[in-house]
Amino acid sequence: MLTTAAVIGTSLTAYAAYYDIYGNIEQQNINTDAFGDRPSRVEGALNIMVIGSDIRTGENANYGEAEGARPDSLIVAHISPNNGRASLINLPRDLIVDLPACKGSGDKPGMPAQRGMINSPMSFGGIQCQWKAVEQVTGIHIDHFVSVDFSGFKGIVNSVGGVRMCIPEPIDDEKAKLHLEAGEQVLNGEESLGYMRSRYGQGDGSDLSRIKRQQEFLGAMLNQIMNGKILTRPGNITSFLGSVTETMTTDDQLTLEVMTDIAIAMREVDMGNINFVTAPNGQAPSDPNRLALTQPQASQLFDAVSKDQSITGDDGGGEGSGGDKGKEQEKEQVKPADISVEVLNGEGTPDLASQVGQWLTTEGFQVAGTGNPLQIPSQTTIYYGPGKKAHAQALADEAVNATIEESPNLGDTVQLVLAQDWEGFTSTAGSSGGSSGDSAGGVEGTTAAEAEQKCS
Template identity: 80%
Template sequence: MPGKRSSRGSAKGRAARKSLSIGGWLAVLTTAAVIGTSLTAYAAYYDIYGNIDQQNIDTDAFGDRPSRVEGALNIMVIGSDVRTGENAKYGEAEGERPDSLIIAHISPNKGRATLVNLPRDLLVDLPACEPNGDKPGMSAQRAMINTPMSLGGIQCQWKAVEHITGIHIDHFVSVDFTGFKGIVNSVGGVRMCIPEPIDDDKAKLHLEAGEQVLEGEEALGYMRSRYAQGDGTDTDRIKRQQEFLGAMLNQVMGGKVLSSPSNLTSFLGSVTETMTTDDELTLDVMSDLAVAMREVDLGNINFVTAPNGQAPDDENRLALSEPKASQLFETIAKDESISGDDGGSGKDGGGEGGGSGGGDKKEKVAPSEISVEVLNGKGTPGLADQVGQWLTTEGFQVANTGNPLEIPAQTTIYYGPGKKAHAQALADEAVNATVAESPNLGDTVQLVLAQDWEGFTSNAGSSSSGPGGVDGTTAAEAKQKCG
């Protein structure tokens, strides 16, 4: 069984895309706007609210819908890639699609909020949509998650998100990216730590390393930049965008924006000038939500990405990783905490030699001495790439990632002659990994991931802020300072 591999999967093999990606920053508009509108005693806020373009969404046409949980609110946040008007200078694109797509789950009674990023490259099974205005509609099909908006408008996109996630959507907010620069400037720019110099002509971004305040075009370029930072994948860019959003939210909630009527007016004016919502997201709804949410701790505002990996039928696209994606969606749909019981203190045995305690003397092996091949198991498409990336950052020598020919029932680390200590050192980094000998292996140990994978014992790599190791962070962790 171990030692055999069928094919290599690489997140870096995805084709280059021309569309912009401003990512998670859009979700801040929902949170900041509803907090700001608690000061509705100022007549100016009613004028600002009048800037918002509103649409009627016929949710009755959806048929059966997911159940709604009283006291919670789910807002579909769309970053539109429309290229008309002022957006035309950022390139050409046919129609209009979500360049970023987020479910903002707001639970004021429980004092928390969760923003779930749905990567645009996800291949999903989409429901049929009727024609809508100048949109032709579409038949049920398997396509990218942002396809419905171009064929059936926001109403079709709304229906599709509910169908895919099982989460009841209450409202939507859509903003095009030309207003982003004004929004960032209205809060005085966003302070970020740039670990390495960035030289990205495509994003028109050239930054030195170090702590600095990003404004206007630089901020937009940072959110667009993909291939000049990290591993060049869209999922890696989403992480940076979530960090930017968290840093921005820290400034909005902890700075002078909310304490000064003039600053707040400027900020909300920038937000609403390019905003579209459904006509049921009224000023009263925003205000009521603001009153309930204004005391929420930044540590209870979570940013997560729907678990995903390389699509088995298209190496240039993503697929939801099951069962983790469904577990996350169900948690949100039920208005439960994504933290769960993930904060355990280590492993329970973990198979042969499992656990770090006990009196047995173990050979210490440094990560740099361990060569490991990381392989996907059933129901974990693309997870090997994510795990491999973390192991690399921790100093392990990742020889390869891909898919095994045969899959064990539980996550297993296989080792060849003389490499038991290497396998056990790797197992010590995992929450639940069994080690087993495989005589046909050489110097490289083999980590085969199964559906029971729970991540790493270190929070730096486990992405354990959500159920089953969901990738994400909190607003409190996004304070950007170098060193």
């Protein structure tokens, strides 16, 4: 939930030497030597585990009760200054993964190796357990961590004067304490926190749709911070840093010198090269209310990040890059919301059609149904009726490997028939997909430059 604000806030803390703010930050010693074998790190790249904590004590007690402290959101922020790009990878809190054993610390008991939710290690063993788990699950070397709680997030938003958003429909969510009218408006800290936490009052009520809204919000806020007057006026910087550091926790190796390096690096990254992505996932076979990583797409994404390679296939080209983006602009524009699709599973993996349907729904497609085909084609095929070729092609562009074929008996709904060669989806941020080259297929995401928040 707090990814961009925390990373930018941490970066800007380089200025704190001039305003005596650095001392506000709470720091923890993390014994990474106790992790054993760790993923290799790439010189010149930086990976930060960013935690939006849902701790409900102190100033956060008004947001209900919750046992312990755990990530309400969990993100790996990858900064690659040598390549002029940055990526923020959401790890959905509903992900079920294999977690490593971790020793307790203080009043936390630790935990044995087990299969559980990605955000649970923090409750059992604190930040150190969470750090170790993220490294083992992703294979990405984590250099530092940043954690901000609810009150800290509100302060960040208020310090930048609120964030302008387009609210497409009225929102009435008692659980998130959020009540908004439809239309373009500037959200204050309390409203922004409610918007970021709101799950059942918007969309389909899933954590995935909430993550997508969070990415849009954070992109809008990042645009506001980077393109506004916050970085140009000392008074604004002071206010911003004061709000961030009062509720920020980091590791004690995130020194002023490191923060200065991050600040310099972030200023060189174009907004079109800051990617918000979600780890590829689908419904967990063991629990319909939980998620599991979709393979091989998730491993491809994590491997690209761990090696400091592009996850979008454009090598940091940003909005102005040509190639596939230029070709896409020449095609007939068909929006996902205009496409009705039925997903049929001929690949053989149980519940695959439902997983694919769920992903398509989060991307805005209209999923008409799922099931199994009467006949299985030799390769993954999208069948379309008269006048729906552009719809089929737009859907095919989202897949790593899918061909299209006209079927005169079909109506307005296209059919995606998964065959044995099914390899998942390409990146919505511009990836050409597959495992070739230095891009990672199956990535759901957007760029900060695409976070346009004006109502049309």
